[in-house]
Amino acid sequence: MKANVNLFWILAVFFGLVAVTYVVWGLVLTGDIEWVGAVALTLSVLLALFLGFYLNRVHRHQGGELPEDIPSSNIDDGDPELGHFAPWSWWPIVLAGGGALMMLGLSVGFWISFIAAPLLLIAVVGWTYEYYRGFHAH
Numbered sequence: 001m002k003a004n005v006n007l008f009w010i011l012a013v014f015f016g017l018v019a020v021t022y023v024v025w026g027l028v029l030t031g032d033i034e035w036v037g038a039v040a041l042t043l044s045v046l047l048a049l050f051l052g053f054y055l056n057r058v059h060r061h062q063g064g065e066l067p068e069d070i071p072s073s074n075i076d077d078g079d080p081e082l083g084h085f086a087p088w089s090w091w092p093i094v095l096a097g098g099g100a101l102m103m104l105g106l107s108v109g110f111w112i113s114f115i116a117a118p119l120l121l122i123a124v125v126g127w128t129y130e131y132y133r134g135f136h137a138h
Helices: 001-031 037-062 090-107 111-128
Strands: none
Touching: 001 037, 090 111
16 A cells, blocks of 8 residues: 555656646746646646545554555455355346436436436346345345
């Protein structure tokens, strides 16, 4: 994690230098500030600073080094249990289709959202409760 902290501090400094260069260059060439780029680069500096600060606080309070930070660690040392996943489940595909229809409805025609909303609801309920019935019931 220490490498990530250092990376975000370096990115914050880099974006800061680029933002200052961008504003000064715009003032020299045109005599005016191009606000969209200046604000975007300034917000990039703030984002990198926030992430660097947060990761630095987490790194200090985690109570030890992560396996990624120890050069002598093996790959298996950082292999956590991620949870239980159903490789045979079709519900994520239905949920993705419903989400795609919802986004299509919001961008093309709102009437498509009326078709997508029940599909999304059915997919969420089906994926949530797939282990409570059928062959793999608990």
